[in-house]
Amino acid sequence: MRILNQPTPPAFRESVKVAEQNLYAQARNLVGDRDPRAHEFTVQLRAMDADKTGALLGVPALVALSGAMLGKNTRGSTIIVGALALGGSIEPLPNIVRIAELAVEKQAATLLLPVAARRQLNDLADDVWTKISIEFYRDAADAAFKALED
Secondary structure, eight states: OEEOOSSOOHHHHHHHHHHHHHHHHTHHHHHTTOOGGGOOOEEOOOOOSSOOSOTTOHHHHHHHHHHHHHTOOBOTTEEEOOEEOTTSOEEOOSOHHHHHHHHHHTTOSEEEEEGGGGGGGGGSOHHHHHHOEEEEESSHHHHHHHHBOO
């Protein structure tokens, strides 16, 4: 795995490393009979907000790696959010309301979140709900299935 950002933000490097390890461990569920170890990946972070750390991007990184292996793109105008643990579990996310507001500001059509984040959305303003479609996933494989184009 090669990360083009120099210097590489440590949190981003960690997110990508965790995504890569999860891709190896869950390859059968994510990419079928393809061997991710036989591929070399190149990754670049493009910050869309003030937080340029690349923290909590394990799930989107894993979806991107899976999509690259399958030759599929992510659905247009979709923002994928999720922190991934080394064992494959989805980590809790802070401040989901702010993430949804930022997604609307960036004119996303769909926000894909871990299902555990739904309780935090109780405080989301009504006008934000009407401007974006919020979908949920249960695990990384479900996120990839929902985020990648057919």
